[in-house]
Amino acid sequence: MSDIALTPQELEASTIRERPENYLNEKLSLASWLLTTDHKRIALLYFASITVFFFIGGAAAALMRFNLLTPDGAIVSPETYNRLFTMHGVVMVWFFLVPAVPVTLGNFMIPLMIGARDLAFPKINLMSWYLFMIGGVISTWALFMGGLDTGWTFYTPLSSAYARGYVVPVAVGIFISGFSSIATGLNFMVTIHRLRAPGMTWYRMPVFLWSLYATSVIYVLATPVLAMTLLLLAFETIFRIGVFDPTLGGDPVLFQHLFWFYSHPAVYIMILPGMGVVSEIIPVFSRRQIFGYKFVVWCSVSIAVISFFVWGHHMFVAGTSLYSAIIFSLLSFLVSIPSAIKVFNWIGTLHKGFIRFDAPMIYALGFVGLFTMGGLTGLFLASLASDVALHDTYFVVAHFHYIMVGGMVSAFFGGLHYWWPKITGRMYPEMWGRVAAAMIFFGFNLTFFPQFILGFLGMPRRYSVYPPEFQVLNVLSSAGATILAVAYLMPLFYLGWSLFWGQRAPANPWGATGLEWQTQSPPRTENFTSTPVVTEAPYNYPPPEAIQREKVESGEHV
Amino acid sequence: MRQVVRPLLPVWLGLLALFAVELGTAFLPLGHAFAGLILLPAAAMVGLVGFGFMRLGRYGAIARCFALAAVFWLLVLLGLGSMDPFTRTEYPVRVTTYP
Ligand SMILES: [Cu+2]
Numbered sequence: 001m002s003d004i005a006l007t008p009q010e011l012e013a014s015t016i017r018e019r020p021e022n023y024l025n026e027k028l029s030l031a032s033w034l035l036t037t038d039h040k041r042i043a044l045l046y047f048a049s050i051t052v053f054f055f056i057g058g059a060a061a062a063l064m065r066f067n068l069l070t071p072d073g074a075i076v077s078p079e080t081y082n083r084l085f086t087m088h089g090v091v092m093v094w095f096f097l098v099p100a101v102p103v104t105l106g107n108f109m110i111p112l113m114i115g116a117r118d119l120a121f122p123k124i125n126l127m128s129w130y131l132f133m134i135g136g137v138i139s140t141w142a143l144f145m146g147g148l149d150t151g152w153t154f155y156t157p158l159s160s161a162y163a164r165g166y167v168v169p170v171a172v173g174i175f176i177s178g179f180s181s182i183a184t185g186l187n188f189m190v191t192i193h194r195l196r197a198p199g200m201t202w203y204r205m206p207v208f209l210w211s212l213y214a215t216s217v218i219y220v221l222a223t224p225v226l227a228m229t230l231l232l233l234a235f236e237t238i239f240r241i242g243v244f245d246p247t248l249g250g251d252p253v254l255f256q257h258l259f260w261f262y263s264h265p266a267v268y269i270m271i272l273p274g275m276g277v278v279s280e281i282i283p284v285f286s287r288r289q290i291f292g293y294k295f296v297v298w299c300s301v302s303i304a305v306i307s308f309f310v311w312g313h314h315m316f317v318a319g320t321s322l323y324s325a326i327i328f329s330l331l332s333f334l335v336s337i338p339s340a341i342k343v344f345n346w347i348g349t350l351h352k353g354f355i356r357f358d359a360p361m362i363y364a365l366g367f368v369g370l371f372t373m374g375g376l377t378g379l380f381l382a383s384l385a386s387d388v389a390l391h392d393t394y395f396v397v398a399h400f401h402y403i404m405v406g407g408m409v410s411a412f413f414g415g416l417h418y419w420w421p422k423i424t425g426r427m428y429p430e431m432w433g434r435v436a437a438a439m440i441f442f443g444f445n446l447t448f449f450p451q452f453i454l455g456f457l458g459m460p461r462r463y464s465v466y467p468p469e470f471q472v473l474n475v476l477s478s479a480g481a482t483i484l485a486v487a488y489l490m491p492l493f494y495l496g497w498s499l500f501w502g503q504r505a506p507a508n509p510w511g512a513t514g515l516e517w518q519t520q521s522p523p524r525t526e527n528f529t530s531t532p533v534v535t536e537a538p539y540n541y542p543p544p545e546a547i548q549r550e551k552v553e554s555g556e557h558v
Numbered sequence: 559m560r561q562v563v564r565p566l567l568p569v570w571l572g573l574l575a576l577f578a579v580e581l582g583t584a585f586l587p588l589g590h591a592f593a594g595l596i597l598l599p600a601a602a603m604v605g606l607v608g609f610g611f612m613r614l615g616r617y618g619a620i621a622r623c624f625a626l627a628a629v630f631w632l633l634v635l636l637g638l639g640s641m642d643p644f645t646r647t648e649y650p651v652r653v654t655t656y657p
């Protein structure tokens with residue numbers, strides 16, 4: 001495990017003495033969990049729920065990959081296949097990716113990182129979890145009852161006039177969970193504005209908090225538009241009010257405008273927190289100050305703002321006007337600038353660093369590579385000419401899975417391992433962590449790289465059958481999905497094992513800066529015994545020369 | 559809790575009343591020239607939200623920044639969004655003519 005941070009005293013204190021009171025062992029009843037207003041316990045409630053949703057969505061994906069093993073569909077009918085990919089999309093987007101990092105790692109870490117006792121509105125925080133659960137249960141119930149076949153995008157007039165299935169119940173579930181997003185965003189913003197510890201100026205905040213702030217802005221400004229859109233869709237389906245249906249005087253493309261006005265910024269809801277996690281991990285495991293701090297944080301903000309200007313790139317072949325397509329194409333290219341700046345800054349941080357390949361770092365480095373691949377292939381889709389050919393092919397599927405799974409899910413696992421000692425007070429088994437991280441990277445690439453080629457060759461997405469010449473690449477992809485599935489199940493076991501038998505974690509196992517490492521692991525309910533005072537910039541690691549000197553003096557082989 | 563909720567109640571009732579007015583105007587046989595009238599209750603709603611709910615007069619610069627941001631985002635949605643229907647060549651938006 002970490003050998004640089006543990007002083008002998010700390011090690012002794014953590015293994016021999018019985019652990020002091022903390023947020024986990026203070027109260028033990030079920031009610032103390034379900035009615036808690038402690039941000040740390042609410043984060044764990046969210047952890048449990050999104051893990052369930054992740055495996056539901058994953059099961060749907062596994063069935064799809066199984067079906068695509070043979071050209072004529074191995075196990076399910078085309079109709080069932082449609083329902084499977086809809087289920088996969090709805091569950092993964094709204095009940096895993098959109099909440100994932102903010103409500104778990106963010107919920108847990110924000111007060112600890114700014115030196116506060118809790119979030120600004122602890123009761124609203126609990127209410128958010130209940131709203132999320134109510135929405136999630138309604139949607140998944142409807143999906144299990146038979147679901148719907150529109151895809152997660154609910155395009156009209158398919159969804160309003162032709163779709164058979166539970167369009168309205170699923171939309172209602174998403175609508176309700178949207179209020180959870182709004183409340184969470186509001187809570188985070190107010191907390192970051194009002195509850196920072198003395199001396200914690202904006203530029204002394206860790207990058208993770210900046211990215212969560214930017215995410216919160218999107219939560220608050222974009223989610224209402226989705227709520228209105230789904231409401232209009234429900235009105236049209238139930239009362240036949242003509243909004244999107246052309247036979248009733250509506251405009252079907254209007255639905256796509258409104259839907260993507262939410263859903264493109266939602267892509268950044270999903271990736272910005274991941275970028276924040278990676279910006280925390282890389283400085284720690286390369287013992288370097290983050291390169292270009294101000295650029296990194298302002299890029300988060302500008303990504304959040306620009307993300308609202310680009311939604312039209314989803315509709316280049318939907319019959320929108322050429323003028324708007326050209327402008328949306330140009331604006332889409334703009335978003336790549338702050339994203340690229342971030343990538344260069346992470347690489348700049350690594351430069352001349354003392355890099356350690358602990359599991360969180362392997363996930364973070366995987367994120368940087370896979371996010372770059374996903375981002376660069378996005379440029380092909382933002383270009384009008386190539387998008388006409390690539391639209392609705394597996395190229396698009398591969399592109400956004402590189403961002404969402406290769407990027408975001410890697411960052412989630414990286415952050416989970418990085419903060420695991422703080423959250424649970426136990427170390428995870430390092431060797432297993434590294435093996436799982438490497439397997440996720442390998443399995444992911446084997447699953448999704450063939451899909452770039454398939455898309456380039458013209459295989460359309462959302463079909464349960466395909467011409468036989470595409471079989472080799474599809475089998476490769478399904479083989480990768482098997483490895484990926486095993487790799488995703490592994491942390492469930494070894495992290496679960498570590499809860500009971502893992503080595504006790506000291507307060508700061510990684511030797512990291514940041515307020516969350518200055519309190520005990522796991523923290524007490526009120527987080528800090530006294531309000532911390534911040535006196536320096538974040539990531540204030542000693543310069544490389546000092547580490548070098550220290551190692552030479554201590555006789556360590558460099 | 560009560561001190562927070564009570565002053566908001568009339569604001570909410572006011573918003574509902576304005577909403578009823580909006581719905582009502584949809585059934586009035588107003589000519590094309592009066593179509594803009596429908597914006598009046600909407601403007602009143604914005605005022606109510608801004609000064610009744612957000613209390614922009616009372617709270618400082620940050621609250622006003624957020625209120626402005628909301629207006630800005632609405633402009634983005636309507637501005638960038640209307641670019642397509644008004645310049646579309648396939649299936650252009652029909653301009654509704656009022657009787
Ligand atoms: Cu997009």
